[in-house]
Amino acid sequence: MNSFTFVISLLLKIIFIQPVFSESEYNKVENQLVPPSLVWHRAYSGSGEESHPHYVIQTNDLGFLMVGETGFVEERNARIFLVKTDKNGHLLWQKEFGKPGYNLGNCVLELRDGNYLVAGSINFNAALIKVDANSGKIIWTRTWNFGTEDAFESIIQSEDEDILATGYKDGLAEGTFLNWGKGILLKIDPDGQEKWKKDISAYTSSGYRIKKTAKNYLLLCHPRNEESLDHNLLKIEPNGKILWSKSLNTIYWGLDSLSNGISVLAGHTRKSTLSNNWDIELSSVNENGDLIWTRFFGQPRGYDGRWIHDEVWGVYATPDGGWLAVAGTGDETRRYEKKGHPTGPSGEWKIYLIKVDSNGKSEWEGLYGQKGMDWAGEDLCVTADGGILIANDCGAFGFTKIKKF
Secondary structure, three states: OOHHHHHHHHHHOOOOOOOOOOHHHHOOOOOOOOOOOEEEEEEEOOOOOOEEEEEEEEOOOOOEEEEEEEOOOOOOOEEEEEEEEOOOOOEEEEEEEEEEEOEEEEEEEEOOOOOEEEEEEEOOEEEEEEEOOOOOOEEEEEEEOOOOOOEEEEEEEOOOOOEEEEEEEOOOOOOOOOOOOEEEEEEEOOOOOEEEEEEOOOOOOEEEEEEEOOOOEEEEEEOOOOOOOOOEEEEEOOOOOEEEEEEOOOOEEEEEEOOOOOEEEEEEEOOOOOOOOOEEEEEEEOOOOOEEEEEEEOOOOOOOOOOEEEEEEEEEEOOOOOEEEEEEEEEOOOOOOOOOOOOOOOOOOEEEEEEEOOOOOEEEEEEEOOOOOOOEEEEEEEOOOOOEEEEEEOOOEEEEEEOOO
16 A cells, blocks of 8 residues: 555545546446446544454444454554444544454444444453444443453344354454354343353354344354364354254355345355455355355456455345445455556455346446555445445545445
8 A cells, every 4th residue: 555645544534536447447348237336435544553344334323333443453452443424424433442452343233222232352352342322432341251362253133132142262363364263152131141152163163144034043154173174054043052054165254144044155265267366255045054056256357366365255135136245356465566457556455346146147346446555345235325335444444335236
């Protein structure tokens, strides 16, 4: 990232940019619809040198809530960072939690009482933080010391108002991704008091995403350990009983489900024919966890696939029965630096947004970014006005709004 541009972005806090491509350039892609254009982009920084978002939701007031960290987890100077905006991305408030150290902001939930719940880790302990929706002020904080390093990765509120939380214990504290711990599942009352705890380490090193189905829950898991080839999806009753487990193709980072029980998982894989590097895999399963289809995507800029990483983190169901997936695309090694694409050289990361229909057929693919800067898609949600809000890692919390599609 250009250091001068980055400093300017920190001073301004809010960045307005134009989309990289014009619609006429996109129309050159055969048999693809024109992807929607960028509407606005805002960026907010915390007290750390950089800030990195992981998860975003649209709240009931039509604003947006994004969570991650400011500072560097690996360097033990991170704090949980939470940012709330209005529907146009204008800042309402921002808060930081935890003393600088090993702290993770992994997920956020809007509770039925209208306030927000943050899930992650504080000082190596799994943590839940309830905050006031209007101010971000802490209502209560609960932590769990399960072992060496513990974290909650995902939370959901059940029909009885309780909270289901999943994550891991005894991790390696290596960062914000795979920590090779032991999977856990908890049920907590609305005040954060534990009701029961389940050890799911026989299936997974970590529960990563949890989604509601008709009567039960789907739990997206990471492999049991580094030697395991099982990438499990679990179906769980509200009491924590595991109904079944299914092993699929790769390590997944995104999960979303439809009311009919159809789900899509998003991960990056080296098993595609597109390159010998990371490409995107979308896999759809039915309500029994049986595979319906798998599709691969990647290399949208045509650079040498041996060097380019296409890393997907979020997937979201669309009102038409299709799916959106968001990724970052770029060269992580800095050993291969080629030019030639309108979005910029290979070493600059860009948002890579993919729209597929219900059968996984590509409808359009879009690239978004600002020349001279790194932009990477981390998560997304479909907005009430029919557009898309992307959590964008641009060295700050990037709120990137895409036009109605």
